[in-house]
Amino acid sequence: MLEAADVTRSSTRRSAPPTWLVVALACAGQFLVVLDVSVVNVALPSMRADLGLSPQGLQWVVNAYAIAFAGFMLLGGRAGDLYGRKRMFLVGLALFTAASLGGGLAQEGDQLLVARAVQGLGAAVLAPSTLTILTSAVPEGAARARAIATWTAVGAGGGAAGGLVGGALVDGLSWRWVLLINVPIGALVLAGSMRWLVESRNGDGRRLDLPGALLVTAGLGTLAYGISQTEAEGWTAAATVVPLTAGLALIALFLAVEARTTAPLMPLGLFRVRAVSSANAAMFVNGSAMFCMWFFMTLYAQNVLGYTPFEAGLALVPSSLAVLLGSKSAPRFLPVFGARNVAVLGTVLAAVGFGWQSMMTPEGNYLTEIMFPGILMMLGAGLTATPLAALATSGAAPGEAGLVSGLVNTSRTMGGSLGLAVMSTIAATRTAGSGAPGALTEGYALVFRTGTGVLLAGAVLMLVWLPRGLSAKSAKSAKSARSAKSSGN
Structure with missing residues (x-):
């Protein structure tokens, strides 16, 4: 005993x-x-x-x-x-x-x-x-x-x-x-x-939607591969057309499976809610431009300006801190300006940074061609992400908030993946295989000019489609969360 x-x-x-x-x-x-x-x-x-x-x-x-x-x-x-x-x-x-x-x-x-x-x-x-x-x-x-x-x-x-x-x-x-x-x-x-760690679970007997996950991943990967082939093969070559067609077919099949399965990975009915569909669309568009920033800034710093890897990482620290500042500042602006306006402001600010960065030169001054435009780009990214996530979850039922939050992150990453494939192709087309600093700079600059246009289009999309602000219930929840955080501190 x-x-x-x-x-x-x-x-x-x-x-x-x-x-x-x-x-x-x-x-x-x-x-x-x-x-x-x-x-x-x-x-x-x-x-x-x-x-x-x-x-x-x-x-x-x-x-x-x-x-x-x-x-x-x-x-x-x-x-x-x-x-x-x-x-x-x-x-x-x-x-x-x-x-x-x-x-x-x-x-x-x-x-x-x-x-x-x-x-x-x-x-x-x-x-x-x-x-x-x-x-x-x-x-x-x-x-x-x-x-x-x-x-x-x-x-x-x-x-x-x-x-x-x-x-x-x-x-x-x-x-x-x-x-x-x-x-x-x-x-x-x-x-x-x-x-x-202690085990915990919250299963309700529903099965995993493994076919949905495989289809959307294969579709995105195949589509991105097809886009990357356009520079070398052209848009009409079989090496380009086949993966592009296959990728679109896989994504269409994914949507068909999600519409029929009893436990979908991505419940399509959620997208009938304006706040959910518009915020996810905006996150997808913005992600397609902003995700590429780190990739091309790093290549510019090392391949053109001759920075060492450590110097390149150090050069981008102010941009990294700007993301944190934007993310932390956004909740303070939501009650004053409204979620939609803060998201638009952040996107326009990022577009200004992208436009500034597109004026880069092979000689590149650090302050004016990396640091300051990088800060604007990432400050805008931080300001935009929080209100978009808040708007998306404000349109969901309480039991679906976690799922919608996951959808927002998925939309951003998917947009970034396809955006990187497109932007890499744009850069490669302009450089035409040349490794000369001038040619590389022209390719990277074209990427940032394209990103500027994408972000401005995203800002217009938000103005037209996003709801004006959070629902009263969501605003009350946000206020309670801020109070709990303040008392905790």
């Missing part, structure tokens, strides 16, 4: 780890996912030189991760509900860590791209569980508000630190370490999570 009681007490202690430890493990997982979106950017020129990647192939180092991440993110969140958040956290982290090892040891470009796609899949399974594990472990109120604020700050810090960390690793060791660094960290977090 005494032994049974001891076993019970021991089991209870294991099932209730310190809250701070659960928060730390969840934040560590989120940090790895966000860091890996940005950390490879400064390593791209080194990867290309070492593995012989083409300019078109180089975009897939970023896009293979982004497309897999976007295509499977909603499925990853649903899998956590059905099969357990801890289990999916461990599965995603193990996949991510193993793929990081494979990418870091890659000897061919194709091996690196496969590893990046598997990394994206692991991140899609891991990322949704980080927040649900945290909210399950921390009771509602000020403590949860502080925990979520920590989770958000760690994610933002991962994105901001990516360029600097990546540059230091490439300069001090090699490009391989921007991936290999994940292995010891991932193994440590994996061991701690197996020991300390």
Whole structure:
């Protein structure tokens, strides 16, 4: 009897780890996912030189991760509900860590791209569980508000630190370490999570929409590949027409499957709500331009201006901080100007930054051709994302807020993936295969001019389609959330 009681007490202690430890493990997982979106950017020129990647192939180092991440993110969140958040956290982290090892040891470009796609899949399974594990472990109120604020700050810090960390690793060791660094960290977090995290789930008997996830990921990837072929083959060549047609067909099939399945990955009925459809469309359009900024700014700094990877990462730190400033400032402006106006203001501000950046020269002064336009671009991006997410969730039923929030992130990443394919093709067309600084600058400048037009079109779309502001219920919820955060601080 005494032994049974001891076993019970021991089991209870294991099932209730310190809250701070659960928060730390969840934040560590989120940090790895966000860091890996940005950390490879400064390593791209080194990867290309070492593995012989083409300019078109180089975009897939970023896009293979982004497309897999976007295509499977909603499925990853649903899998956590059905099969357990801890289990999916461990599965995603193990996949991510193993793929990081494979990418870091890659000897061919194709091996690196496969590893990046598997990394994206692991991140899609891991990322949704980080927040649900945290909210399950921390009771509602000020403590949860502080925990979520920590989770958000760690994610933002991962994105901001990516360029600097990546540059230091490439300069001090090699490009391989921007991936290999994940292995010891991932193994440590994996061991701690197996020991300390407690299982939780919220399944309701519905099945996973695996066909939907496979179709949308394959469709986006095939469409992006077709776009990337246009520069080398032309729009009418079979090598271009076949993947473009196949990609559109796969996306159409995805929409047909979603309309018929009982548990869709992306419930199409949500898009009948004006706030949801318009905010997701705006996020898709804006993402198609803003996602490309880091990619081309890094190439400009290293390929044209001759910066080292560390110098390139350091040069983009002000832009990274501007994202944080914009994101943190946006909630203060919403009650004064309204969500739609703040989103439009942020988009126009980003468009001004893109237009300024499009005047870059091969000689490039840091302050006027990297720092200041970069700050405007990313300050605008930060100001835009928060009101769009708020508008989208304001149009959803309470039980669908989490799903709609995931859709917003998916729309942004999908738009960014296709946008990067288009912009890379535009740059390659203008440079015509020349590696001369002047030709490269012309190609990059054309990308930023195109981005300016896309963002201005996005601003018009928002003015015409977005609702004027949040619903009264949403405004009240936002006010309560701010109060809880203030009391927590």
